[in-house]
Amino acid sequence: MSATRVFVARLAGCTVFDPAGDRLGKVRDVLVVYRRTESPRVVGLIVEIPGKRRVFLSIGRVTSIGSGQIITTGLINVRRFEQRGGEVRVIAEMLGRKLDFNDGSGEATVEDVAIEEVGPGEWQVAQLFVRRPKTGGSPFAKGATSFALWRDVVEQTKGGEAQSAEQLIATYSDLKPADLASTLMDLPQARMLEVAEELPDARLADVLEEMPESEQVEILGQLGDDRAADVLDQMQPDDAADLIAQLSGERGEALLSLMQPEEADDVRMLLSYEPDTAGGLMTTEPIIVSADATVAEGLALIRRQEMAPALGAAICVTLPPYEPPTGRFLGMVHFQRMLRYPPHERLGTLLDSSLDPVTADTSAAEVSRILASYNLVSVPVVDDNHRLVGVVTIDDVLDYLLPDDWRSHDGDDEKRTPTRFPERTVPVPTKRPVRIGARRRAGNGTQ
Structure with a gap:
C-alpha cells in the first residue's frame, strides 16, 4: 500500500482506477462493521460507477490508496449496493456523531475518521478526529480539536437525539445537485431527512428538483410551512408547481399563501394547465x-x-x-x-x-x-x-x-439480491432561467 493511514473525508470523491489506469468510478463512502472489543473493521468502499449506480468494492480488492486515487484489482461487483444489518457508513452515519470520553472529560463531535491497514487487505478504524464544544461566547469561536482512539470514547445513544448533519453536508459541499440528490436517496431514510433539513434553502431547492416526486413530498412533509415556502420560492416555478400538485389541496394552498407573491403567481398559473400540455411543462422564466x-x-x-x-x-x-x-x-x-x-x-x-x-x-x-x-x-x-x-x-x-423512477433506475431489469459477491464478477468498462431584472438566481445549478 502506498498509504497505511488515511482520513475517510479525504477519500470522498477520489477516483478508482484499475491496474491499467482506466477509471472505474468515484468513492462515495467507506463501510465498516462494529466489533465488541476492537475498533470497527473496514469491509469495503461504496463506489459510484457510470450511470450513477452505487456498488460495493471489497477492501480486499484495493491494492493502493494514495495521491487522491485508489487502485483496485480491476474486478468489481456491478450489482447495486444494498446495506446489510450491522454495516455502518462512515461519512453518512458516523461523521457528526457525538461521543463521550471514557475519562469523564466531556463530549465531542466526530469530524473525521482515520482508517489504517493492519494486514494485507485488512483495514480498521485507527483514530477519530473530534471537536470539543466551544467555550467562548463569541459566535465565531470553535471548540478545540483533538485525536481520540476508539477505545477512549463511547457513542451517545440518547433516545430521540438527532445526529448532527453539519459535517456530512460539508463533506458533500462540492457535489452537483444531481449527485447530491442521488447521494441523499442512497442514505437511510431518517438520515436523508435529517440532512435535508440542515441544507440551506437554495441548496435544498436545487436538490429537490433532481429527486423523484415521492422523495420531494416526503422531505417537504418534514419541513414547517414557513421553511417549505422559502424552499419553494427558490425552486424553478415549474418544478415547484409539480411538487405542490402532489400535496393535499389544503397544504398546497397554505404554502402558496406563504410564498413570495410573484413566485406564487407563476406557480398558480402553471397549476392551471393540464400536466400533459405545453403549459404544464413550461418554465415561466426564460431569458x-x-x-x-x-x-x-x-x-x-x-x-x-x-x-x-x-x-x-x-x-x-x-x-x-x-x-x-x-x-x-x-x-x-x-x-x-x-x-x-x-x-x-x-x-x-x-x-x-x-x-x-x-x-x-x-x-x-x-x-x-x-x-x-x-x-x-x-x-x-x-x-x-x-x-x-x-x-x-x-x-x-x-x-x-421517462418513467417516474428514472432517477433511481440503473438500467438492469434483473431482480437484485443483497448478495455481496455473486458467482460472476466482471470488470467495469472504462471509459432554469434569467430575465433582465430577475430577482435572484434562475436555473437549476447546472454548471
Whole structure:
C-alpha cells in the first residue's frame, strides 16, 4: 500500500482506477462493521460507477490508496449496493456523531475518521478526529480539536437525539445537485431527512428538483410551512408547481399563501394547465430581451454560471413588458447565431423566422415531436394574444416522457439480491432561467 493511514473525508470523491489506469468510478463512502472489543473493521468502499449506480468494492480488492486515487484489482461487483444489518457508513452515519470520553472529560463531535491497514487487505478504524464544544461566547469561536482512539470514547445513544448533519453536508459541499440528490436517496431514510433539513434553502431547492416526486413530498412533509415556502420560492416555478400538485389541496394552498407573491403567481398559473400540455411543462422564466438588445448583452446573460444549458441555448425577443406574459412575442435567437455576429449587432435582426411558437394547450406529444423534428432544445409558448408565457425545454420533456423512477433506475431489469459477491464478477468498462431584472438566481445549478 502506498498509504497505511488515511482520513475517510479525504477519500470522498477520489477516483478508482484499475491496474491499467482506466477509471472505474468515484468513492462515495467507506463501510465498516462494529466489533465488541476492537475498533470497527473496514469491509469495503461504496463506489459510484457510470450511470450513477452505487456498488460495493471489497477492501480486499484495493491494492493502493494514495495521491487522491485508489487502485483496485480491476474486478468489481456491478450489482447495486444494498446495506446489510450491522454495516455502518462512515461519512453518512458516523461523521457528526457525538461521543463521550471514557475519562469523564466531556463530549465531542466526530469530524473525521482515520482508517489504517493492519494486514494485507485488512483495514480498521485507527483514530477519530473530534471537536470539543466551544467555550467562548463569541459566535465565531470553535471548540478545540483533538485525536481520540476508539477505545477512549463511547457513542451517545440518547433516545430521540438527532445526529448532527453539519459535517456530512460539508463533506458533500462540492457535489452537483444531481449527485447530491442521488447521494441523499442512497442514505437511510431518517438520515436523508435529517440532512435535508440542515441544507440551506437554495441548496435544498436545487436538490429537490433532481429527486423523484415521492422523495420531494416526503422531505417537504418534514419541513414547517414557513421553511417549505422559502424552499419553494427558490425552486424553478415549474418544478415547484409539480411538487405542490402532489400535496393535499389544503397544504398546497397554505404554502402558496406563504410564498413570495410573484413566485406564487407563476406557480398558480402553471397549476392551471393540464400536466400533459405545453403549459404544464413550461418554465415561466426564460431569458427575455427587447429587439434593441445587442449580441454582447445577450451573451452576457447566457454565460451566467447558474444558467441551465437548455435555457441558455436561445434568447426570447418580445415587445414590452419583458416578464411573462410579455408583450407580443417576436422570435428567438439561438446562441450559435449570436456567435457569428459582432457584439453591437441588434438581436431583433437575428430572429429565427423558421421557428413557430406553440400554444399553452399544445399536447406534450406534439411538443416532443417539434423538438425532435427540428433538433431543438427549447420551444417558446404563447397565449391567444401571441404573448410569451414561457418556454418548454428538452429536459422538461424528458422528465415527462421517462418513467417516474428514472432517477433511481440503473438500467438492469434483473431482480437484485443483497448478495455481496455473486458467482460472476466482471470488470467495469472504462471509459432554469434569467430575465433582465430577475430577482435572484434562475436555473437549476447546472454548471
